[in-house]
Amino acid sequence: MSQNIKLCLGASPIWYKEGWHVLDHKIEKTTGDKIAGDASKMDLPDNSCEIVFCSHVFEHIPHIKLPMVISEINRVLRPGGIFRMLTPDLEVIAKAYVEKDENFFKAAKSEDVNIRQDLGFGGMFMNFIVSPGQDTILFDRGLNEFIGGYAHLYSYDFEMMRVLFDKLGFTNIVKSPFNGSSIKEMKEPLHIDSLPPVWQDLNDELYNKHGLIHRLVDGKYEINFKITGFDRDPLTSLIVECKKETFVTQNKADELFNYSKKNYNRYAKSLLKDDSVVSKFDDWGIKY
Numbered sequence: 001m002s003q004n005i006k007l008c009l010g011a012s013p014i015w016y017k018e019g020w021h022v023l024d025h026k027i028e029k030t031t032g033d034k035i036a037g038d039a040s041k042m043d044l045p046d047n048s049c050e051i052v053f054c055s056h057v058f059e060h061i062p063h064i065k066l067p068m069v070i071s072e073i074n075r076v077l078r079p080g081g082i083f084r085m086l087t088p089d090l091e092v093i094a095k096a097y098v099e100k101d102e103n104f105f106k107a108a109k110s111e112d113v114n115i116r117q118d119l120g121f122g123g124m125f126m127n128f129i130v131s132p133g134q135d136t137i138l139f140d141r142g143l144n145e146f147i148g149g150y151a152h153l154y155s156y157d158f159e160m161m162r163v164l165f166d167k168l169g170f171t172n173i174v175k176s177p178f179n180g181s182s183i184k185e186m187k188e189p190l191h192i193d194s195l196p197p198v199w200q201d202l203n204d205e206l207y208n209k210h211g212l213i214h215r216l217v218d219g220k221y222e223i224n225f226k227i228t229g230f231d232r233d234p235l236t237s238l239i240v241e242c243k244k245e246t247f248v249t250q251n252k253a254d255e256l257f258n259y260s261k262k263n264y265n266r267y268a269k270s271l272l273k274d275d276s277v278v279s280k281f282d283d284w285g286i287k288y
Contacts, residue, residue, distance in 0.1 A: 089238035097125035
């Protein structure tokens, strides 16, 4: 396998870019440009990537697990390799909520038609932080009742990302403008592959205008087009670019953040002392 891989981490199944590899947790075996694994355990050698890009992935990852995911991204990047990421911008969205900025949220709904709209500004704000989906399952404490599935689980501002990246081996950490990557080919925004390479909100209005199909049917999407390019959602996205300097292991990442005296993350594992919970984990084959 090449030692100069360009990797799109958590790429949509409909995303494609010539010369790029993609990793998605639904890929069962590494073949060609498809990489198996998930963000915390990639089927790639150390120092094998020159670029890693991920767009709107971090908000789907439990914050307790995120330091280990960043460590894994660090592992596969070669020294000096570039990491660029997008996630909802907590500061920008919170400011719009506090100011009850109707124009902001109207534009945000154009960027993301799934934003909750039945609870006013508060509901729209919170939808960026916690939202329904199929990425994480919530049960009651006794593991007897399924409550629901989640997509978004957490949100970040630039300072939070800067601290994480700084402690986990990255340098040259910058808040980047939309389409402002230091890498020329990554200045191309996300867009429909058959359309000109300019940003347009990916919503029903755009799909209907061009006769495209993008719909959810019985829990699965029906889509008849491909997308390509990189940055998206310029109104609501925090965009950060940085460079690998040193390697920090997952154990060290766990220690730095989840066992820090400056937060309460360690309490999240307290249920492992409950035998009734752990016994069900064992019966179900769940790792813990």
